[in-house]
Amino acid sequence: MALPEKFAAKERFMKFLEEKNLRITSQRRAIVDTVFETEEHFTAEQLLDWSRKKDQSVSRATVYRTLPLLTESGLVREMDFGKDFKFYDPNYADHPNHNHIICQDCDKIVEFESEKIAKIEDEITHKLGFSVKTQRLQITGSCDELKKLGACTKKSC
């Protein structure tokens, strides 16, 4: 179901490279394939590991050099979940306005969208003399398990 969209995301990125006169190398292909094959959030290091399974020649430097291109294209967003390293979210290609709920114990993340919130944001922002370009909303709280058991059995991170 998400496949045709994801495929489009990859194509969109290739077009982005073309427009900037940047080259499609085997390493970039491996990295981009990896990014849009997953719906998970990932770190630079994870992306390196996964990409190397497709093309062993991918280096850490190339991953770090490709990530800014991905974010610049708008198809991937850099996220800060309060850890020491950045996470990247490939779901902005399909859902440019989604938000995150994170469990404070197990770090489980659920994504959601809300037209209502988007509308209020827009109103308030205009009232303050701004106009919205992007928006990020993170809610931290307790997941079901944490509420019921007082602690989560599985930790995600």
Add this chain to the structure above:
Amino acid sequence: MALPEKFAAKERFMKFLEEKNLRITSQRRAIVDTVFETEEHFTAEQLLDWSRKKDQSVSRATVYRTLPLLTESGLVREMDFGKDFKFYDPNYADHPNHNHIICQDCDKIVEFESEKIAKIEDEITHKLGFSVKTQRLQITGSCDELKKLGACTKKSC
């Protein structure tokens, strides 16, 4: 006008230290005074500079060791505005649910609160099996000047 509240924030932090059997040293006093004297967001380095004006013996290490205490107390919040370093926001003591609008060009930041958004967040979060502990909403966009002139004359950062 904000003074009595800010004073309370400082007192609240001193109580927090006491409860954890931590000591009130001259360095900590200088740092904490600095933090709650401002309503600006600041970096660790700025906090060091400012604190040293009150007490020259404050070291970078002590600043970095005090910041986690401040965030743990809930009176200061760590913020990521997409720069290479963290910012700290001392306004959570008085306004625990405020949000940020940031100009994409000049980095000007405006804070606002919204009961409506808070209510919707709560509803959605419960529907997804979570309960809200904290929340952070950042909107990026164009400020008045950027919209009118196409570029901002003053850069904040």
Add this chain to the structure above:
DNA sequence: GTGGGTGCAAAGTGTTTGCAAGTGT
């Protein structure tokens, strides 16, 4: 052919930490 791309390892940058000396309670 040529200008962009790559891997490697070294450098960079914000933050953390081990240690010996100092200090609040």
Add this chain to the structure above:
DNA sequence: ACACTTGCAAACACTTTGCACCCAC
């Protein structure tokens, strides 16, 4: 007195970069 704190500098961890070689177009 004793445990908590401190400053210093070295150590860290993630990310960036200089360079010589490579390859997509």
